[in-house]
Amino acid sequence: MALSGVEIFKMLPKTNCKKCGHPTCLAFAMKLAQRQVSIEECPDVSEEAKKILSEAAAPPIRPVVLGVGDKAVKMGEETVLFRHDKKFLNPCAFALEIKDTESENDINKKVEAVVNSEIDRIGQKLRIDAILIQNSSNDSGRFESVVKLVSTKAPQVPLILSTTDPSTAEAALKVVADKRPLLYGANESNAEAMANVAKTYKVALGVYAKGLEALSALTEKIKGLGVEDIVIDSGARKAKEIIQDNTLIRRAAIKKNFRPLGYPIINFMQRDDAMVEALMTVLGITKYASIIVISNVDRWKNLATFTLRQNIYTDPQVPMQVEQKIYKIGEPTPESPLLITTNFSLTYFIVSGEIENSKVPSRLAVMDTEGLSVLTSWAAGKFTAGKIAQFIKDSGIENEINHRELIIPGYVALLSGSIEEKLPGWKITVGPREANGIPVFLRSRAQ
Ligand code: SF4
DSSP states (O other): OOOOHHHHHHHSOOOOOOTTSSSSHHHHHHHHHTTSSOGGGOTTSOHHHHHHHHHHHSOSSOOEEESSGGGOEEEOOOOOSSTTTSOOOSOOEEEEEEETTSOHHHHHHHHHHHHTTOEEETTEEEOOOEEEEEOTTOOHHHHHHHHHHHHHHSTTSOEEEEOSOHHHHHHHHHHHGGGOOEEEEEOTTTHHHHHHHHHHHTOEEEEEOSSHHHHHHHHHHHHHTTOOOEEEEOOOOSHHHHHHHHHHHHHHHHHSOOGGGOSOBEEEOOOSSHHHHHHHHHHHHHTTOSEEEESOOOHHHHHHHHHHHHHHTSOTTSOOBOOOEEEEESOOOTTSOEEEEEOBHHHHHHHHHHHHHHTOOEEEEEEOSTTOOHHHHHHTTSSOHHHHHHHHHHHTGGGTOSOOEEEEOGGGGGGHHHHHHHSTTOEEEEOOSSGGGHHHHHHHHHO
16 A cells, blocks of 8 residues: 555654754655655665565556667666656557467568557657467467577567467577567466466566456466566457456556556557547557557658647647757758747647748747747747847857858747847747748758
8 A cells, every 4th residue: 555654754764854854854755655756865774674665665556667678679768657646657469479380471461550650759769569379370480480489580570479378489499588588378377377477587478367366366376486577468459348347457556556457558449440540549548558559550640649649648848858959950051040939749730840841941949938839929929029139149050150140930030120130130030820831941942
């Protein structure tokens, strides 16, 4: 159970020594109750209290990592039910299913589609994160050879090995254990043997039981067998069941700190109809899935689900922003145009994209407006003539360019006169109101 600040306080030394950086033990206890600090920051706490407090302070959903290196996927560690309370931390992973009964040609095509699925959106790399290899053949040798093939073709893509046969699992893990795959397929009848394999090869174990009661009993059993990193599957496959089970699991973990269900969830969303599969994926993204298994990676579907996932996993209380600086687009010379906009990510990426489309090498001055768009920041007094003039002076751009012309967004045309007053010697030109007018605007000037 989560402990209250007062309960934690009772276990602290109560000397108010400030070594933890807090003025009193009570202040530290309150922070600890909110999981904003670690008990390790108090050097004088007893070992017994440390053990109790560390267990109580562990995140209600255990963090589990799938894969290694840059493309490893971290799951779990969530602390809230709703994203307006606090940011959702670890975006769910999309895993494409490959059956070991498929032909080598089909497998190669699917692996290639996963490897090439990456897109860049608002500065973030979005992709299909993993491949689940399904032991449909029930043939250990075939499964092992497909695991080998996939891991050779896509050495950086995290893998999920799906089999209920412990010896098949072991044979495949001998090949790829160092890539830290997830072994999925433990159930009530094979729990001991699968737990032993997972322990031996130090991989996380995916656990299946029909219904939440059976699932909690099974995770407790597997934990008792020494496996800590667990991913859970309640057997829900229909939309209604998935919403219901995922919500109950998340509520039990977050609200009740119910450890037997405090693990990342894997949902199987494969459908023959790609549109239905996309809708099922949307359910998983919005309702607490950590791994969503899918059967195809059509580009239209990826674009929709990547975008939704990115939006759900951004902090709704913090506007997305980019660094304040002068960005070079193309290879600008000292004569190239200089434009200015705000540092709201979406504004920056749309404006810079349209400048790129114009094929006119330019400089884009991006001013820190705390992530607000042009009109909002102007209305909030963060994108004013005085602040723009100061930013241009401080940026040092006058040493880089031979002209003194600044192109401002059309939406703040009324600032042009006052910026000219505050930036003596500069000419302020009003650019288009909408970013899609930039290519024509820049090209017409270049002629
Ligand atoms: Fe209290 Fe420990 Fe912080 Fe000292 S370091 S003030 S004993 S919580």
